[in-house]
Amino acid sequence: MDSTPRHPDRFRTATADPIPSSSPAFGTPARPFRIPKGNAPPTKTSILPILLPPSTLRPVAFRTFTRKHNLTISSSALQTLAVFVGKNCGSGWREEGLAERVLDEVAKIWKRAGGGVIVEEGKGASLKTILQALEGSMSGGRVVVGKTASQDGSLKASMGVEDGRVETAGDTSKQGTAEEDDTQLSLHPRRWLKVVDAFDLPRLTYNVDKKYFEAVKSKPSLFPSPAYKTALFRDRYNLVYQRLLRNESFQSSLGVAGVPSLQRSSSNLAHRQSYKLTPIANLLGRSGTSHLLLGLLAISPTGDLSLVDLTGSVALDLSHARMIPEDGAWFAPGMIVLVDGIYEEEEMVKGAALGGNTGVGGAIGGQFVGISICGPPCERRDISLGTSNRHGSGQLSSSGGFGWVDFLGLGSERAQGARMRRIQEKCLRGDQDAPETTRLKVAIMSEVNLDNMKTLDALKKVFGTYNDLSLRERPQAFILIGNFAQKAIISGGGRAGSIEYKEYFDSLALVLSDFPALLQHSTFVFVPGDNDPWASAFSAGAASTVPRQPIPELFTSRVRRAFATANAELNRSQTAEPAGDAIWTSNPARLSWFGPVHDIAIFRDDISGRLRRSAVNTTLDNESDVTMDEPSNSAAGDAVSAAGEGQVEDMDQQQGTKAATASSGASMARRLVKTILDQGTISPFPLPLRPVLWDHASALQLYPLPTALVLADPEAAPFCMTYEGCHVMNPGRLLPEGGTHMARWVEYDVLRNRGKVREERC
Structure with a gap:
């Protein structure tokens, strides 16, 4: 008898039926009925809370925040996360x-919300708000990804975060969205040109304890507390000090035991030596010993030269000191310098033993006899931002690390750098296949004295030179730098007043009206000088306070009308190009192209003349009977050997001049550039010599180094040179002295980061 069942399909319904029976008679497992996904309730898993100490969570937090996301977590934030x-x-x-x-x-939400590199409550984002939003999207101790994405917009709105400040560079999950948003942006290069006023720059100060920059929260004032005057120089010192400690010559090596010698080894294969700075207060009781000091040159109340740091001050004797390198820089009161020398205690001064005591203002007895003096070594921009891969085999350098700091208020390098470089490539390529079809050029003119009729002729020649070129060959921007009047305005004494000054710009408007094509397709930037209003109303042509406000609109209405008339004649409905514009900005000012990619600093000052008048003379006579070490054997010389004359990469001196004059101008330019960039500020002078608004002193900092610096000094010869990756340009005078009918300016190529001095006969 056949035992095969006659209805075998009846026994296969356990796998065929989408909703099987749970009856034991059929041997099917007990499973719940299937419900459509849209109506499925979320799975809830009960979690038994525990008390988690912050110290136990610290290794996991360090691995996640620091190693993976380059963030630093504070103790209070770690406590909050441990409880959560x-x-x-x-x-x-x-x-x-x-x-x-x-x-x-x-960590991802923190960076998307614009938080800083330090995860702390109140540092750009709210950690408590992030945890509250994240708690609602968690189930069973896990984060539901869909809910976090839907809550991202409401989270930013609740914390008041602007879209332009959102840090997205380190978040790879947002790259696709960012690329999609970039397709909707304007691809004209001038759309990404920003002129940043000195009063709009973020007011940053370096926190020594956290080793990071912090924004000053107090409201700026023209009459702040006297404590800000002290903080001005203290911040400068801390900034140079932390930069110096990252220099290779000051980093201790594990291969060198004990205290290294201050003398340079004769063999290049010897162990690399590290040099140690001595605080001035630690000189007490160490008479006759050699030390390396970092301090601020200052004039003591007795009129003697002294060196000051955060611990005290000491009298300084530089009569036997050598400059490192020889004639390589100026050293004047108000500058921070490295001095290598010997401390000599003073046994008795007016019957009192001061060798082991500090005097008034922290001054210690005795004097420090300098053997060599030099400026603190400069630091390249990519090293300061932590984006350098020059050291090592293709790996990023561990030094620096300020890439997350937004120094211009337009986004940091780590957050916006990669995205802005993609946008730059698209802007330059346009609709064609060949990249970089558009050139980014800037024409820079300085000492544009509008009260001189020859200046207007020179401007016509410059504008006519570019007006005949094609649209892609014309400069995207023209920078006109003062003084716009040869004498101080509104200072009395029969000099020019407000009516005459307005007529000067009315004459400029007539010249600009002859070149409507330039007004329609270029941006004109005007930077004032010391003779321009309103600062000249009370300075009478002397050095005014910096930063200083732009020229008031009262005097520039006719120029603005010329731009409006020229743009009205052009139909822009079929093009994405922005209208030509005239921008009056402060002195100093910053030009930013594509966010942090191109940072151009502009400063108008007679700085070379001020340096020559106030510099300390340290040159020794060849017949001096003083015995000393060779300059190359000093610790200060070793410490800055990497920042010497050999780092000037290129120089473009005007051709056709005499060889002696060109050599003298090149030497003067090198001294000027090295002095300013090594100091890390464009005003390294005492406040009586160059007044500074205490609340806006951070706007004068050159840290990190900009990609280019326009140092408009009419007393120095025009030059273009590169030092430590920063291209420094001085256009000189638009009309050279000597009565020659010549127009002189600098043409700067933004993409190549190179400038060229140009001349045309009027």
């Missing part, structure tokens, strides 16, 4: 990896 993880992840925070996933999501 213990409450929402329970005992599975370590074994199941729940804590690491939660902390990774917190």
Whole structure:
């Protein structure tokens, strides 16, 4: 008898039926009925909260925030995260990896919300708000990805974060969205040209304890507390000090035991030596010993030269000192310098033993006899931002690390750099296949004295030179730098007044009206000088306070009308090009092209003359009977050997001059450039010599180094040179002295980061 069942399909319904029976008679497993996904309730898993100490969570937080996301977490933030993880992840925070996933999501949201490099409450984003939003999207100790994406917009709105300040560079999950948004942006290069006023720059100060920059929260004032005057020089010192400690010559090596010698080894294969700075207060009781000091040159109340740091001050004797390099820089009161020498205690001064005591203002007895003096070594921009790969085999350098700091208020290098470089490539390529079809050029003119009729003729010649070129060959921007009047305005004494000054710009408007094509397709930037209003109303042509306000609109209405008339004649409905514009900015000012990619600093000052008048003379007579070491054997010389004359990469001196004059001008330019960039500020002078607005002193900093610096000094010969990756240009006078009918200016190529001095006969 056949035992095969006659209805075999009846026994296969367990796998065929989409909703099988749970009856034991059919041997099918007990499973719940299937419900469509849209109506499925979320799975809830109960979590038993635990008490998680912050010290136990610290290794996981360090691995996630610091190593993975380049963030630093404060103690208070770690305590907050430990409570959150213990409450929402329970005992599975370590074994199941729940804590690491939660902390990774917190780090991503923190960076998307515009938080700084330090995860701390009140530092650009709210950690409590992030955790509250994240807690609602967690289930069973895990983060539901869909909910976090939907809450991202509401989270930014609740914290008041602007879209332009969102840090997205380190978040790879946002790259696709960023690329999609870039397709909707304007691809004309002038859309990405920003002129940043000195009063609009972020007011940053260096925090020594956290080793990071912080924004000053107080409202700026023209009459701040006297404490800001002291903070001005203290911040400068701290900035140079932290920069110096990252220099290779000041980093201790594990291969060198004990205190290194201050003498340079005769063999290049010897161990690299590291040099140690001595605080001035530690000189007490160490008479006759050699030390390397970093301090501020100052004039003591007795009229003697002294060296000051954060611990005290000491009298300085530079009569036997050598400059490193020889005639390589100026050293004047108000500058921070490295001095290598010997401390000599003073046994008795007016019957009192001062060798082991500090005097008034922290001054110690005795004097420091300098053997060599030099400026602090400069630091390249990519090293300061932590984006350098020059050291090592293709790996990023560990020094620096300020890439997350927004120095211009337009986005940091780490956050916006990669995106802006993609936008730059698209802008330059346009609709064609060949890249870089558009050139970014800037024409820079200085000492444009509008009260001189020859200046107007020179401007016509310059504008006519570019007006005949094609649209792609014309400069995208023209920078006109004062003084726009040869004498101070509104200073009395029969000199020019407000009516005459307005007539000067009315004459400029007539010249500009002859070149409507330039007004329609270029941006004109006007930077004032010391003779321009309103600062000249009370300075009478002397050095006014910096930064100083732009020229008031009262005098520039006719020029603005010329731009409006020229743009009205052009139909821009079929093009994405922005209208030509005239921008009056402060002195100093910054030009930013594509965010942090191109940073151009502009400063108008007679700085070379001020340096020559106030510099300390340290040159020794060849017949001096004083015995001393060779300059190349000093620690100060070794410490800045990398920042010497050999780092000037190129120089473009005007051709056709005599060889002696060109050599003298090149030497003067090198001294000027090295002095300013090594000091890290465009005003390294005492306040009586160059007044500074205390609340806006950070606008004068050159740290990190800009990609280019326009140092408009009419007393120096025009030059273009590169030092430590920063291209420095001085256009000189638009009309050279000597009565020659010549127009002189600088043409700067932004993409190549190179300038060229140009001349045309009027």
